[in-house]
Amino acid sequence: MKHDIDTLYRVNEFAELAGVTVRTLHHYDRLGLLKPSRRSGSGYRLYGNRDLARLEQIVVLKFLGLPLKQIRDLLKKESGLPESLRRQRRVLADKRRQLDSAIHAIETAEQSLKPKQEPDWNLFKKIIKEIEMQNDTEWSKKYYTPEAQAKVEDRKKLWSLELQEKVSRQWSELFADIEASLHEDPAGPKGQALAARWKELLAGFTGGDPEIQKGLNKMWADKDNWPELRRQEYAIKPEVQAFIMKAMGK
Amino acid sequence: MKHDIDTLYRVNEFAELAGVTVRTLHHYDRLGLLKPSRRSGSGYRLYGNRDLARLEQIVVLKFLGLPLKQIRDLLKKESGLPESLRRQRRVLADKRRQLDSAIHAIETAEQSLKPKQEPDWNLFKKIIKEIEMQNDTEWSKKYYTPEAQAKVEDRKKLWSLELQEKVSRQWSELFADIEASLHEDPAGPKGQALAARWKELLAGFTGGDPEIQKGLNKMWADKDNWPELRRQEYAIKPEVQAFIMKAMGK
DNA sequence: TCTTGACCCTGACGTAACGTCAGGCCTGAT
DNA sequence: ATCAGGCCTGACGTTACGTCAGGGTCAAGA
Incomplete structure (x- = not known):
C-alpha cells in the first residue's frame, strides 16, 4: 500500500509509536545508528516505516545488552x-x-x-x-590450557545443552499434554499417567528421595497448600494445576 | 603496637596492599569517601592502617553493587x-x-x-x-490497587504458556550453571548461591509450605537420603546431583 | 652536586546511553 | 498577529574510574 510506504512521522509521534523517547532518537541519529529517512524543509526529522523496522531491531538487540556501536555494525554487515x-x-x-x-x-x-x-x-x-x-x-x-580444556569444555557444553533441552522439553511437553487432556478424568488412566509423569519429573528434581516424596504427596493431597500467590508467581495455568492436583489426590 | 599505628603508606604501596588502583584512591579522595589520614609536606598522600580498614569496607560494599555516594553516607552514619x-x-x-x-x-x-x-x-x-x-x-x-491489578493479572494468565516455559527454563539454567560449576567448592559462595536457587525453585513447586520446606531442609542435611539407584533413573546427572547434595549439606 | 629514574601531584578529557535544561525556530489554530 | 506546543541544536550531568599531560619530589649513582 502506498499509504504505508508514505506514512511519515515526526519525532514525538514516532517515539511513542516505538516506545522510546525523543532524546533516544536524537541520540541514535547522532550516532548514525538510525537516521530518519527524510527531513522536512525546516529540519524536522521525518521517520518512515522502514525506520520503524530498523528501530525495532535496535531495541531488540539493546535489550540483549549489546552496545549501540556493535548494534550499528551488526545492522550494517547483517552478518556476524x-x-x-x-x-x-x-x-x-x-x-x-x-x-x-x-x-x-x-x-x-x-x-x-x-x-x-x-x-x-x-x-x-x-x-x-x-x-x-x-x-x-x-x-x-x-x-x-586451551588444548586439553577444549575437549572437556566442549563435551560439557554438549551435554549441558542436551540436558537442558531435554528437561525443558519434558516439562513443556507435560504441560502441553495436561492441557490437552483437561477434559479427561483426572482419576482415569490418562490422568494417572500424567500424574505419574509429573511425579517422575519432580522426583528428578528432588533426587527421588522417598521421604521427600512422602512430603510432596502429603502436600498434593491438600489443596490449600497451593497458595494463590505462588501459583501466579510461577504461572502454571490454573486449569493445569487444578487437573494435576486432582490427579495427584487420587 | 606503636608500629602498627605509625605505619604509613604512599599511594602506590597502599593501593597494592588493598588491591585497588592509585586512580581509585585519588577518586575516593576527591569524593570525600576515603581521605588519607595524613599528607607529607610535599603533598604526598600517606595512608595508615585505619584507612586500610575503611577501604576494605568500601570495597566490600562496592562489590555488593552499592553506589559510592551511598557507601559514603552509610559509613558516615554507620546505621541504615x-x-x-x-x-x-x-x-x-x-x-x-x-x-x-x-x-x-x-x-x-x-x-x-x-x-x-x-x-x-x-x-x-x-x-x-x-x-x-x-x-x-x-x-x-x-x-x-488490587482491583486495578486484577485485570492485568487476567491478561497475564493468557500468556502463561510462555511462563510455563520460564519455569522449566529456570530449572534448565540452574542445571547448566551447576554443571558449569562442578569444579568449584560446593561449600563456597558460588555453591551456596546455586543451592539457594535450587531451594527457591523447589519452593515454587512445593507451594512454599513451611512444613514441607522444613522437611526438605532436614532431608538435604542427610546425604544418605539420596539413593544411588533413583538418581540414575532421572535426567539429573550424577555429578550435578552430587554437587547440589554437598552444597545443601553445607 | 648534578642527574636520572621512579614515584607523586593536579587537571582534564573519555567512556555508555541517554536525561535534562536552555535558547531559539516552526507550525497550526484562534 | 499571536500563542501554545512541537522541533531544533548544543551542552552539561550521570558512574567509577582509565588514561594521558605537564610538572614537582626524592633517593641514589656519577
Whole structure:
C-alpha cells in the first residue's frame, strides 16, 4: 500500500509509536545508528516505516545488552549476528554469576546482622576473597590450557545443552499434554499417567528421595497448600494445576 | 603496637596492599569517601592502617553493587546498613531476572537462527513484549490497587504458556550453571548461591509450605537420603546431583 | 652536586546511553 | 498577529574510574 510506504512521522509521534523517547532518537541519529529517512524543509526529522523496522531491531538487540556501536555494525554487515549472540550470552551468563555471588554475600551479611548489631566485616571480606579466588581460577582455566580444556569444555557444553533441552522439553511437553487432556478424568488412566509423569519429573528434581516424596504427596493431597500467590508467581495455568492436583489426590 | 599505628603508606604501596588502583584512591579522595589520614609536606598522600580498614569496607560494599555516594553516607552514619542491604538485594534480584530474560531471548534466537539463515525479528519482538508485560505486571503490583491489578493479572494468565516455559527454563539454567560449576567448592559462595536457587525453585513447586520446606531442609542435611539407584533413573546427572547434595549439606 | 629514574601531584578529557535544561525556530489554530 | 506546543541544536550531568599531560619530589649513582 502506498499509504504505508508514505506514512511519515515526526519525532514525538514516532517515539511513542516505538516506545522510546525523543532524546533516544536524537541520540541514535547522532550516532548514525538510525537516521530518519527524510527531513522536512525546516529540519524536522521525518521517520518512515522502514525506520520503524530498523528501530525495532535496535531495541531488540539493546535489550540483549549489546552496545549501540556493535548494534550499528551488526545492522550494517547483517552478518556476524550468530557469533555476537554467542558472545553476548556468555557475557550475560558471567554477569549473572556475579550477581549470584553478590546476592549470596548480602544474604550472608544479613544473617550476621540479625544477632549482632554490628556488621561483620571480616565475614564479608572472607566471602569476597573466596569469590575473587574463584574467578581467578576460572580465568586461568580459560586461558592457560586451551588444548586439553577444549575437549572437556566442549563435551560439557554438549551435554549441558542436551540436558537442558531435554528437561525443558519434558516439562513443556507435560504441560502441553495436561492441557490437552483437561477434559479427561483426572482419576482415569490418562490422568494417572500424567500424574505419574509429573511425579517422575519432580522426583528428578528432588533426587527421588522417598521421604521427600512422602512430603510432596502429603502436600498434593491438600489443596490449600497451593497458595494463590505462588501459583501466579510461577504461572502454571490454573486449569493445569487444578487437573494435576486432582490427579495427584487420587 | 606503636608500629602498627605509625605505619604509613604512599599511594602506590597502599593501593597494592588493598588491591585497588592509585586512580581509585585519588577518586575516593576527591569524593570525600576515603581521605588519607595524613599528607607529607610535599603533598604526598600517606595512608595508615585505619584507612586500610575503611577501604576494605568500601570495597566490600562496592562489590555488593552499592553506589559510592551511598557507601559514603552509610559509613558516615554507620546505621541504615540493614535497610540498604535489603534494598540492594532486591535490586540485584531484579537485575538477575532481567538477565535471565535476556539470556532466554538469546537462546530462543539462536534456536531460530539454526535452521534458517535469517534472524527472526518477529520472534524477538514477541519475546520482548512478553517480558515487558511481565515486568509491567510486577511493577504494577507495587503501585496499583488490587482491583486495578486484577485485570492485568487476567491478561497475564493468557500468556502463561510462555511462563510455563520460564519455569522449566529456570530449572534448565540452574542445571547448566551447576554443571558449569562442578569444579568449584560446593561449600563456597558460588555453591551456596546455586543451592539457594535450587531451594527457591523447589519452593515454587512445593507451594512454599513451611512444613514441607522444613522437611526438605532436614532431608538435604542427610546425604544418605539420596539413593544411588533413583538418581540414575532421572535426567539429573550424577555429578550435578552430587554437587547440589554437598552444597545443601553445607 | 648534578642527574636520572621512579614515584607523586593536579587537571582534564573519555567512556555508555541517554536525561535534562536552555535558547531559539516552526507550525497550526484562534 | 499571536500563542501554545512541537522541533531544533548544543551542552552539561550521570558512574567509577582509565588514561594521558605537564610538572614537582626524592633517593641514589656519577
